[in-house]
Amino acid sequence: MLLASSFLKSFPLSAEIISPTDLAENVFLKAQEYLESGGEEVWLVFPESKWIIIVTENQGLMFTSGQVVTTQKILIGFSVAIDDLLA
Numbered sequence: 228m229l230l231a232s233s234f235l236k237s238f239p240l241s242a243e244i245i246s247p248t249d250l251a252e253n254v255f256l257k258a259q260e261y262l263e264s265g266g267e268e269v270w271l272v273f274p275e276s277k278w279i280i281i282v283t284e285n286q287g288l289m290f291t292s293g294q295v296v297t298t299q300k301i302l303i304g305f306s307v308a309i310d311d312l313l314a
Contacts (some may be wrong), residue, residue, distance in 0.1 A: 237266035240301040
């Protein structure tokens with residue numbers, strides 16, 4: 228697993244596709260590392276359950292099937308239906 232701490236600076240917006248074998252603690256630690264290395268918004272994408280969790284420095288939001296997910300800090304105005312994204 229390549230961690231964000233391996234980078235000098237993370238991209239402003241990062242997305243991680245989460246597999247069923249990923250450990251929850253590792254997933255959230257990785258998101259935290261992205262934020263600590265300069266990232267502003269991290270999307271954790273769970274394709275099997277059709278969940279997307281958005282993590283920023285100040286909040287965590289969860290979106291599920293049937294909802295539209297919207298960026299919070301980066302690419303303001305971008306949105307996509309979860310069912311379309313994970314079809």
